[in-house]
Amino acid sequence: MVREEESQIISALRAGDEAAFMRLVESYQGSLVRVAAMIIGDAEVAQEVVQETWIAVLKALPTFEGRSSLKTWIFTILMNRARTAARREGRYVGLVLETDESGDDQHTVASDRFHPAHTGVEAHGWVTPPRSWEEMPEQVFLSGEVRRLIHSTIDALPQQQREVITLRDVEGVGAEEACNILGVSESNQRVLLHRARSKVRRALEAYLGE
Amino acid sequence: MDEVRMPTCEEMVEFVTDYLEGTLPEADRLGFEAHLRLCVGCQHYLDQMRRTVTVTGALADETQDAISREALLMVYRAWLKERDSS
Numbered sequence: 675m676v677r678e679e680e681s682q683i684i685s686a687l688r689a690g691d692e693a694a695f696m697r698l699v700e701s702y703q704g705s706l707v708r709v710a711a712m713i714i715g716d717a718e719v720a721q722e723v724v725q726e727t728w729i730a731v732l733k734a735l736p737t738f739e740g741r742s743s744l745k746t747w748i749f750t751i752l753m754n755r756a757r758t759a760a761r762r763e764g765r766y767v768g769l770v771l772e773t774d775e776s777g778d779d780q781h782t783v784a785s786d787r788f789h790p791a792h793t794g795v796e797a798h799g800w801v802t803p804p805r806s807w808e809e810m811p812e813q814v815f816l817s818g819e820v821r822r823l824i825h826s827t828i829d830a831l832p833q834q835q836r837e838v839i840t841l842r843d844v845e846g847v848g849a850e851e852a853c854n855i856l857g858v859s860e861s862n863q864r865v866l867l868h869r870a871r872s873k874v875r876r877a878l879e880a881y882l883g884e
Numbered sequence: 885m886d887e888v889r890m891p892t893c894e895e896m897v898e899f900v901t902d903y904l905e906g907t908l909p910e911a912d913r914l915g916f917e918a919h920l921r922l923c924v925g926c927q928h929y930l931d932q933m934r935r936t937v938t939v940t941g942a943l944a945d946e947t948q949d950a951i952s953r954e955a956l957l958m959v960y961r962a963w964l965k966e967r968d969s970s
Contacts, residue, residue, distance in 0.1 A: 690964050692957060692960060692961075695956075695957070695960045696953065696956070696957065699953070699956055703947075703949055703951070704944075704947040704949050705944070705947075707947050707948060707949040707951070708943070708944065708946075708947050708948075711948060717948045720948070721948075721949075721950060721951050724949075724951060725951055725955070725956070725959070728956055728959055729959055729963070732959065732960065732963040733963070736967075782897045782898055783894075783897045783929075785894075788892075788893060788894040797892070798892030798893060798894040798895070799892065799893045799894075799925075800893050800925040800926075803923075803924060803925025803926075803928060804925055804928040804929045804932055805928060806928045806931065807928070807931060807932055807935050808931065815935065815938075815939050815942075816942065820939060821942065821943065824939060824940055824943060825943060828940075839940065843937050843940040843941055844940055844941060844943045844944050845944060846941060846944070849905065860907075864901060864902060864905060864907065867901055867905075868898075868900075868901035868902075871901060871933060871936055871937065871940075872897070872901075872933075874936050874940055875932055875933055875936040878932070878935075878936060878939070879932065
C-alpha cells in the first residue's frame with residue numbers, strides 16, 4: 675500500500691466510512707491471523723488476538739502519526755499482543771538473546787558433513803555433497819506432508835527465529851519492515867533468519883533423503 | 885578492494901543467507917561466487933536454500949481466519965459511537 679493510499683484510508687476511517695474499514699480488514703486479516711497463530715501456536719487464541727488488535731488499532735488511530743507505514747504499525751500492535759498471549763500460553767520465555775549460541779546447539783549444517791581440518795585439501799569440504807532437488811517432482815514440495823513438516827519445524831524454533839521466518843519467508847515482508855515490526859537490528863534479523871532457514875532446510879533434507 | 889579469498893564449503897553455508905540478502909561485502913561475494921562456480925555441492929546447497937524459502941512461502945496459501953466480518957464491523961461501529969459521544 676502506498677503512503678498516499680494509506681492517508682486516504684486513515685481519513686476515511688476517521689470519517690466513519692465502514693467500507694473503508696472492511697477493505698483495510700481484508701487487506702491484512704489473513705496475514706494477521708497466520709502470524710498470530712504461528713507466534714502463539716493456538717488458532718483460537720490467535721483469532722482473539724487479531725480481533726483485539728483491530729480494536730487497539732482503532733483506539734490508537736487518532737495518535738497514529740505516520741512515522742511508520744500503516745501496515746508496519748498494525749503488525750507491531752499485533753506482534754506485541756501475540757507475544758503477550760504466547761507468554762500466557764507458556765510459550766515465550768522472555769527476551770533471551772537467541773543470537774547467543776547457548777541453548778541453540780544446532781549447527782547450520784551438521785559439522786560431520788564436512789571433512790575435518792587435518793584432512794589437507796579436503797578440509798572443510800563436503801563429505802557427502804548435498805543432493806540436487808531439481809530432479810525431484812514438484813508435487814513432493816507441494817504435498818501436505820511437506821507443509822506440515824515445515825510448519826512443525828517453524829513451531830519448534832526459538833521464539834525470535836520463529837517471528838523472523840514467519841514474517842520474512844511465510845508472509846514475504848521485506849527485511850527493513852520486519853526489523854521495524856520486531857524491533858530488532860538488521861544484522862540480528864539476518865542471523866535469526868539464517869538460523870531459522872537453515873533448520874527448515876535441514877528438516878527438508880532429512881525428509882527427502884540426503 | 886579487499887583481496888578475494890575462496891571460502892571453504894563449511895564457510896559457504898554460513899554465508900548463504902547474507903548472499904541471498906545481498907548483504908555480503910563485495911570481496912566475500914566474489915569469493916562466494918568463485919567457489920560456487922567450482923563446487924556442485926555448494927550449488928545444490930544454495931538451490932536447496934532458495935527452494936526452502938519458496939516452499940516456506942507456500943504456507944501463506946492457507947489461513948484459519950474464521951473471524952466474522954459482522955463482528956469486526958460492530959467493533960468499528962462501537963469505536964465510532966464512543967468517539968463521537970466523547
